[in-house]
Amino acid sequence: MISSRRRVCLYFGSFNPLHRAHLHLAQFALDSLPCDEVWLVLSPLNPLKDRTTQLPFAWRADYIRRAIQGEPRLRLITLEELLPLPHYTVRSIRALRLLYPEYDFSLLIGSDNLRLIDRWYDYQRLLRIIPLHVYPRPGYPLEDIDPAALPEAMLHLHPEAPQMDLAATELREAALSGEDRSAETAVPELWEELRAQLLSLQS
Incomplete structure (x- = not known):
């Protein structure tokens, strides 16, 4: 029997601000992972x-x-x-499961964060309760990850x-210096507004 439950990849971040690379990764998850939606957890x-x-x-x-806007997934x-x-991520996931029991969740995580996961609060529980889709980060090659070192984890590596x-x-530094890198942001037309926000924080 085919499950009718929606599959959601959770993508946690401060998104300070959201940029093109974040969106490219979210689109990769939608296109290539067992994932019907990506939720950006701010x-x-x-x-x-x-x-x-x-x-x-x-x-x-x-x-x-x-x-x-315009991308319902x-x-x-x-x-x-x-x-x-x-x-703590594990607490947030627990809260999301209580709020949305009809969804099946997985977690998008960078290889840099996985390297430090034993420093996370209640990380062993986290590894047991949710599958992890691991994407590469510069300086932290996926080849260095040994799944046997985390036997309780449901790890999926995505080179x-x-x-x-x-x-x-x-991007924040560029905006403050007057450099135009708007094309690399998630909303290029808001570059000047982003710059104004950052300048207001300096005062």
């Missing part, structure tokens, strides 16, 4: 980090909505803003996934 930023680089949560959420999730601190070779930090 994370509040670390309060200990430099506030002059942290775009407001509401602004980032609106930016993502603009970027994904991409969905913004702002749940973490409502959850009590501290935010064919697009390389995430663009960092949001680069």
Whole structure:
């Protein structure tokens, strides 16, 4: 019997801001993984980090909505803003499962984060409850991952996934310096608005 349950890949990130590489990876998941939808789970930023680089949560959420309008298989999730601190991925996934019991979830994760997963809160439970689709990150080749080292994990390695070779930090720095890298963002027409937001954080 074929299951009618929707399959969702969860893609967590601060998306500060969302850019083309994020969207390329989400599109790869839709095209190539057992995935009917990709949910962009927007994370509040670390309060200990430099506030002059942290775009407001509401602004980032609106930016993502603009970027994904017209693509019904991409969905913004702002749940973490409502959850009590501290935010942990395993807790957010548990909350999503309670809210959306009709969906089957998997997790998109970079090879850099997988390398450090033993530092995550309750990581062993996380590995047991959700399949992980691992995409390559510069400096962290998938060939270095030994699935036997994480026997409880449901690991799926995807060397064919697009390389995430663009960092949001680069785009923020370019915007502040006056360089035009709007074509690399998720919403090029909002480049000047992005720049204005960043400049307002500097004052």
